[in-house]
Amino acid sequence: MSLRDKIRNHQPLRGIFLGLPTPMAVEIVAGAGPDFLCIDTEHSPIGPDLLTDMIRACDLAGIPALVRTRSAQAFDIAAALDAGAAGVLIPHVSDPETAAAVVRAARFPPEGCRGAGPARSAKYLRDIPGSIARAARETVVAIQIETVAAVDRVADLLAVPGLDLAFIGPGDLGVDLSARPEREESLETLIGTALSATEAAQIPAGIFTADREASRNWLKRLAFVIEGSDAMHLSEATDTAFAPL
Numbered sequence: 526m527s528l529r530d531k532i533r534n535h536q537p538l539r540g541i542f543l544g545l546p547t548p549m550a551v552e553i554v555a556g557a558g559p560d561f562l563c564i565d566t567e568h569s570p571i572g573p574d575l576l577t578d579m580i581r582a583c584d585l586a587g588i589p590a591l592v593r594t595r596s597a598q599a600f601d602i603a604a605a606l607d608a609g610a611a612g613v614l615i616p617h618v619s620d621p622e623t624a625a626a627v628v629r630a631a632r633f634p635p636e637g638c639r640g641a642g643p644a645r646s647a648k649y650l651r652d653i654p655g656s657i658a659r660a661a662r663e664t665v666v667a668i669q670i671e672t673v674a675a676v677d678r679v680a681d682l683l684a685v686p687g688l689d690l691a692f693i694g695p696g697d698l699g700v701d702l703s704a705r706p707e708r709e710e711s712l713e714t715l716i717g718t719a720l721s722a723t724e725a726a727q728i729p730a731g732i733f734t735a736d737r738e739a740s741r742n743w744l745k746r747l748a749f750v751i752e753g754s755d756a757m758h759l760s761e762a763t764d765t766a767f768a769p770l
């Protein structure tokens with residue numbers, strides 16, 4: 526079953542962000558048995574060449590790779606999907622126009638305008654028809670809801686056809702809220718508003734968590750969490766290992 530099918534079926538999924546720029550990070554983290562890996566190009570120096578190698582490592586480990594793109598620009602989305610990613614997670618999508626543009630960039634015609642070419646995903650021209658058919662069945666298109674503006678327009682965002690997942694980013698949402706003293710809602714209220722909208726729209730939702738306990742709690746309501754990052758867990762492990770004796 527593809528990652529997209531698992532998301533659609535609300536199968537509980539627990540993954541992690543990868544930002545350390547090396548395929549070794551994939552191999553180390555894959556050994557723990559996550560359900561998926563999300564290679565983070567938004568907050569890391571991972572470029573196109575390295576991204577392809579990290580996706581190869583995910584494929585060898587038998588774990589689907591999402592890519593958090595640098596932006597909602599079509600060339601960032603195409604780079605991830607052409608490299609063989611199972612899907613894309615697009616940061617800072619705050620209006621339905623951007624969400625619609627994301628879907629167009631990620632889907633081949635007639636649903637979108639993604640271009641076909643001699644990419645890894647198409648076996649370097651050897652399987653363009655097959656790659657288009659696989660993409661139609663399996664490509665995950667996820668957007669991040671992480672601004673107050675996105676929550677304000679969340680129903681409009683979720684009405685855009687072709688979205689598979691709405692992912693809540695509590696960190697950036699909290700930062701944005703703190704810069705808006707005129708807003709009286711709490712972060713928890715905004716998150717609740719967004720999640721209620723996903724339930725009403727019957728769009729699967731996910732959220733970033735910091736630890737196992739948070740993941741356990743959220744998985745009682747949601748079916749998709751990204752639990753920390755490789756750098757975050759490495760920092761915590763080394764802090765523990767090198768605490769004063």
